[in-house]
Amino acid sequence: MFESVLVANRGEIASRVIRTVRAMGLKAIAVYSEADADLPFVAEADEAVLLGPPQPAQSYLDIDRVLEAARRTNAQAIHPGYGFLAENAEFAERVIAQGLAWIGPPPLAIARMGDKINARNLMIEAGVPVSAGVWEPVPDVATAVAEAERIGYPVMVKAAGGGGGIGMGAARDEAELVKMYQTARTRAERFFGNPDILLERYVERARHVEVQILGLADGTVLALGERDCSVQRRHQKIVEETPSPGVSPELRARMLAAAVRAGEAVGYRGAGTVEFLLDSAAQDFVFLEMNTRLQVEHPITELVTGIDLVEQQLLIAAGEPPSFTSTEPRGHAVEFRVYAEDPQRFLPNPGEIKIWEEPVGEGVRIDAGYAEGNTVTPFYDPLLAKLCVHGTDRPAALRRAGQAVAAFRIEGLKTNLPFFTELLGDEEFVAGTYDTGLVDRMRRR
Amino acid sequence: MAEVRAEMVANVWKVVVSEGDQVAEGDELVVLESMKMEIPVVADADGTVTALKVAEGDVVQEGDLIAVIE
Incomplete structure (x- = not known):
């Protein structure tokens, strides 16, 4: 096992990774931008290196500066967290070339899954179901219209190199498609440096369900249950739960097996997530994408399995066997992403x-990136903390969630906590019959 | 006269209109960016843009004047 780990990230995920690194008796090194100097993760690390100005391109996304920080501190391994450089194959290659341990999948697996077109073709070969769609970038709007006729409306317009819901939208007819195609192209170019656009059949009333996989050092790929991520605003997840209330034991077995095949197809090592779109009515699913990193919502899998996923990532990167013997889940867990945004329009x-008071109690876990007195700047995503609850079953977990949300006190800026109170009182959510359209429907009611 | 102000701290990503332009209620004036999100700022009345107080790349604070429509 290496002796020191540099965490190339910020906020709550940096704090989360540092916690396990230190618990394993290893030295944790943080890197930070000028905007983040006062955040908890900087103080929690054994050593911290200033990267540069707040702009991500000159700090957390600057490969040279991150590698220089690793050299200066004699770091032996790098954990990328999620976002920023986590799914950058070039970064992974350069970390390895510098003689450091890369706490992530092989760079080739990142590259093969990072391109959605390539990933979809790989999945077909591996026998994983995929949606009807186009198999190569759609070069112009006329081709898009012709392909959409073939696939059938509604169609989903997606950035080939994208993620996080940016540049994505569903078109119900030709007029909508023409408009959306241009917007998606501009955004894809700007956010991902790749204007390639894909079209896929859009499933109405779909659930977004993903499977946590773990590729062990010996090559075995395990599936550690699913997470339902259907509570979304602007195609971005805000609440996740496990197990999914929309997945039967028979369907779960099929999804987990498909996720393992997906991981095996790319020689996966470490923690990864295979995302599926689930047609609840038909009890059928298709591959969406694979995230080749630790997922934001990993804590709910940790709560039900008792497995520390970051610990397994470190063990696998060091070529060692995992520290758990059983992957059997117990109870029900829910995560709420507490964002610095207004609870009505989500701006x-x-x-x-000014005030930050976290709920405490049995079955409550808070992964926070901020503390009282900190300033939330406009440079990064609005995630303040992840409020997670665990109970013996779904009703128990939701009861606990209601108490925890009510007890979480954040003042000085607007947060989406009031939305969670609303959600926990929503009939569809409580019944567990919801789909990805839930938040839009709540706002129209 | 209608003053259009920033609702939050943000960077000005795109300026869509110029001073002197005729706009209708709901037209995009500028697009702000904050926390990895684009936020369109729209005209809340029909009229002429008589003042435009921001340029692309500027940082605006909550309450800052963006444009005046008369």
């Missing part, structure tokens, strides 16, 4: 945190 709301 970002940076500012100073």
Whole structure:
């Protein structure tokens, strides 16, 4: 096992990774931008290196600066967290070329899964179901219209190199498609440096369900249950739960087996997530994409399995066997992403945190990136903390969630906590019959 | 006269209109960016853009004047 780990990230995920690194008796090294100097993760690390200005391109996304920080501190391994450089194959290659342990999958697996077109073709070969769609970038709007006729409306317009819901949208007819195609192209170019656009059949009333996989050092790929991520605003997840209330034991077995095949197809090592779109009515699913990194919502899998996923990532990167013997889940867990945004329209709301009081109690876990007195700046995503609850069953977990949401006190800026109170009182959510359209329907009611 | 102000701290990503332009209610004036999100700022009345106080790349604070429509 290496002796020191540099965490190339910020906020709650940096704090989360540092916690396990230190618990394993290893030295944790943080890197930070000028905007983040006062955040908890900087103080929690054994050593911290300033990368540069707040702009991500000159700090957390600057490969040279991150590698220089690793050299200066004699770091022996790098954990990328999620976002920023986590799914950058070039970064992974350069970490390895510098003689450091890369706490992530092989760079080739990142590259093969990072391109959605390539990934979909690989999945077909591996026998994983995929949606009807086009198999190569759609070069112009006329081709898009012709392909959409073939696939059938509604169609989903997606950036080939994208993620996080940016540049994605469903078109119900030709007029909508023409408009959306242009917007998606511009955004894909700007956010991902790749204007390639894909079209896929859009499933109405779909659930978004993903499977956590773990590729062990000996090559075995395990599936550690599913997470339902259907509570979304602007195609981005805000609440996740496990197990999914929309997945039967028979369907679960099929999804987990498909996820293992997906991981095996790319020689996966470490923690990864295979995302599926689930047609609840038909009890059928198709491959969406694979995230080749630790997922934001990994804590709910940790709560039900008792497995520390970050610990397994470190063990696998060091070529060692995992530390658990059983993957059997127990109970039900839910995560709420507490964002610095208004709870009605979900618009970002940076500012100073005047009061921060976290709920405490049995079955409550908070992964926070901020503390009282910190300033939330407009440079990064609005995630303040992840409020996670665990109970013996879904009703128990939701009861606990209601108490925890009510007890979480954040003042000085707007947060989406009031939305969670609303959600926990929503009939569809409580019944567990919801799909990805839930938040839009709640706002129209 | 209608003053259009920023609702939050943000960077000005794109300026869509110029001073002197005729706009209708709901037209995009500028697009702000904050926390990895694009936020369109729209005209809340019909009229002429008589003042435009921001340029692409500027940082605006909550309450800052973006444009005046008369």
